[in-house]
Amino acid sequence: MLNKIRVRFAPSPTGGLHLGGVRTVLYNYLYARKYGGDFVVRIEDTDQTRYVAGAEQYIFECLEWCGLTPDESPLREGEYGPYRQSERKPMYRAYAEQLINDGYAYYAFDTPEELEKMRDDFKTAENPSPQYDNKIRMQMRNSLTLPAEEVQQLLGNNTRHVIRIKMPVGETIAFNDMIHQEVRFDSSLVDDKVLLKADGMPTYHLAVVVDDYLMKITHAFRGEEWLSSAPVHVSLWKYLFGLDKMPQWAHLPLIMGPSGKLSKRDGAKYGFPVFAMNWTDPKTNELTEGFKERGFLPEAFINLLAVLGWNDGTEQEIFSMEELIEKFSIDRVHKAGAKFDFEKAKWFNHEWIKRSTANRLAPLVIAVFAAQGISNIGEAYLLKVIDLVKDRCILLPDFYLQAAYFFETPITYDEASVKPKWDHGKRDYFESLIVKLKALNTFSLENIEDVFKNLATEKNIKLGELQMIYRVMLVGSKMGPGVFVITEAIGKDETIHRIEKALESFSTF
RNA sequence: GGCGCGUUGGUCAAGGGGUUAAGACGCCUCCCUUUCACGGAGGAAUCACGGGUUCGAUUCCCGUACGUGCUACCA
Numbered sequence: 001m002l003n004k005i006r007v008r009f010a011p012s013p014t015g016g017l018h019l020g021g022v023r024t025v026l027y028n029y030l031y032a033r034k035y036g037g038d039f040v041v042r043i044e045d046t047d048q049t050r051y052v053a054g055a056e057q058y059i060f061e062c063l064e065w066c067g068l069t070p071d072e073s074p075l076r077e078g079e080y081g082p083y084r085q086s087e088r089k090p091m092y093r094a095y096a097e098q099l100i101n102d103g104y105a106y107y108a109f110d111t112p113e114e115l116e117k118m119r120d121d122f123k124t125a126e127n128p129s130p131q132y133d134n135k136i137r138m139q140m141r142n143s144l145t146l147p148a149e150e151v152q153q154l155l156g157n158n159t160r161h162v163i164r165i166k167m168p169v170g171e172t173i174a175f176n177d178m179i180h181q182e183v184r185f186d187s188s189l190v191d192d193k194v195l196l197k198a199d200g201m202p203t204y205h206l207a208v209v210v211d212d213y214l215m216k217i218t219h220a221f222r223g224e225e226w227l228s229s230a231p232v233h234v235s236l237w238k239y240l241f242g243l244d245k246m247p248q249w250a251h252l253p254l255i256m257g258p259s260g261k262l263s264k265r266d267g268a269k270y271g272f273p274v275f276a277m278n279w280t281d282p283k284t285n286e287l288t289e290g291f292k293e294r295g296f297l298p299e300a301f302i303n304l305l306a307v308l309g310w311n312d313g314t315e316q317e318i319f320s321m322e323e324l325i326e327k328f329s330i331d332r333v334h335k336a337g338a339k340f341d342f343e344k345a346k347w348f349n350h351e352w353i354k355r356s357t358a359n360r361l362a363p364l365v366i367a368v369f370a371a372q373g374i375s376n377i378g379e380a381y382l383l384k385v386i387d388l389v390k391d392r393c394i395l396l397p398d399f400y401l402q403a404a405y406f407f408e409t410p411i412t413y414d415e416a417s418v419k420p421k422w423d424h425g426k427r428d429y430f431e432s433l434i435v436k437l438k439a440l441n442t443f444s445l446e447n448i449e450d451v452f453k454n455l456a457t458e459k460n461i462k463l464g465e466l467q468m469i470y471r472v473m474l475v476g477s478k479m480g481p482g483v484f485v486i487t488e489a490i491g492k493d494e495t496i497h498r499i500e501k502a503l504e505s506f507s508t509f
Numbered sequence: 510g511g512c513g514c515g516u517u518g519g520u521c522a523a524g525g526g527g528u529u530a531a532g533a534c535g536c537c538u539c540c541c542u543u544u545c546a547c548g549g550a551g552g553a554a555u556c557a558c559g560g561g562u563u564c565g566a567u568u569c570c571c572g573u574a575c576g577u578g579c580u581a582c583c584a
Binding site: 112185186340392471 | 510511512513514515516519520521522523524531532533534535542543544545546547548576577578579580581582583584
């Protein structure tokens with residue numbers, strides 16, 4: 001029955017979508033695409049206290065920007081829906097009751113206060129965080145310790161209760177992870193995790209197993225922070241559906257910040273984004289910057305994420321999505337976590353900008369200029385300018401820094417560079433240059449260069465100094481592509497205008 | 510504290526019993542350009558430690574150290 005690969009990703013709508021989350025989706029997606037399977041997204045909105053309105057929509061906008069649109073998702077109902085856990089609520093209780101009937105779970109009536117008291121009572125220097133496990137469950141108020149009639153009465157009175165898994169004693173729970181190979185746990189050391197909460201909602205542990213079964217998931221990739229709770233999930237599979245139906249697990253290495261698992265805090269602290277797109281928390285109004293808004297190309301973002309913890313064994317570092325799908329393999333995913341390096345991230349974006357066509361970049365560059373108040377740019381001219389400056393742009397906003405002078409006459413000049421070289425001879429040269437340029441019929445690169453150089457020879461002035469001054473006249477500073485290329489691009493009238501304006505400005509020297 | 514996972518330059522990493530231990534980012538030097546980049550040439554910098562096994566260990570095994578994750582009616 002399970003002959004089709006179905007991988008799923010389950011984001012929790014508790015805030016932004018960070019790097020690790022996107023990479024998990026990416027690896028899921030690559031695997032599904034590579035082997036022709038379905039890519040399913042299910043939303044984990046079981047914890048209403050942490051649920052943030054709007055986050056769900058935001059997550060799918062991020063996925064769309066990254067080019068990771070799922071085949072089945074809450075936004076696109078499929079045959080295994082609903083995909084939102086809150087809408088699947090009725091399904092979970094039955095499975096939890098089944099576990100109780102089979103002796104693999106029990107009702108627990110302990111109040112939060114009683115749990116706190118237990119943790120306090122059993123806390124010692126050697127055991128700072130006591131667990132609700134086989135060693136203490138017989139001292140708590142649950143259907144294992146209470147008389148059957150009392151349990152029935154409590155249930156009849158709708159007393160608040162949870163359902164906990166009854167972890168076995170002295171068994172070895174082992175499973176084969178696609179990345180870590182065999183991982184083993186001693187069942188006695190695993191605690192009796194809550195499966196069904198007092199509000200009737202499942203915890204992640206129950207939900208993930210039930211949903212994966214019902215949705216016929218064959219492969220599940222998730223972050224390594226889940227490895228510790230894998231024995232609970234394996235046990236549930238064993239008790240509920242059989243180990244043979246359990247999906248293949250892959251626990252992906254964590255993406256680390258300068259200290260510990262990469263967090264939103266790290267971004268704020270070190271000045272780089274950690275979310276795919278801008279995220280404003282509606283509760284606090286706090287804005288967290290995204291890679292998109294920082295000026296990353298989605299191609300670069302996907303690329304840098306893909307190779308953070310995986311490589312194809314060759315020296316290749318730049319991969320398109322198509323290449324990733326073709327070359328991705330789970331056995332080349334690293335075991336160890338990787339520290340995120342923003343400098344390298346920027347390098348990827350630079351590479352992608354250099355490799356992108358002007359047409360690809362144009363709409364993004366238009367947006368950058370619009371944000372700076374420059375609009376109504378002619379298309380052909382824009383494309384030409386993009387090709388001229390894209391080599392020196394690392395992030396998208398750099399296009400404004402690197403190309404504004406193509407659209408605006410400079411207001412200030414790098415006087416420190418010009419002043420020492422400025423004299424009557426130079427002034428005379430540029431006044432003559434205006435006359436010569438005006439006389440040009442064809443304002444071509446070649447003609448401009450000829451006029452400029454011949455005049456320099458005629459006036460017997462060193463070409464280098466003239467070029468530098470000329471550049472400052474046109475650009476305002478010492479940057480940009482060749483001066484004659486710029487001259488041709490901005491055109492005869494604008495060139496003459498800029499020389500005249502600069503001449504006026506330099507008259508105070 | 511317990512349990513899990515991990516450990517090749519500052520970072521990402523290839524390699525995996527005998528190698529001059531790839532490559533990339535970043536850094537430094539030089540060339541190109543009388544601009545800023547791009548590009549090119551070079552440089553500094555690495556197998557956590559201790560025991561085994563072996564003719565030989567960065568590679569295999571065991572410890573230790575260190576890092577990291579989990580240890581909630583959060584995911």
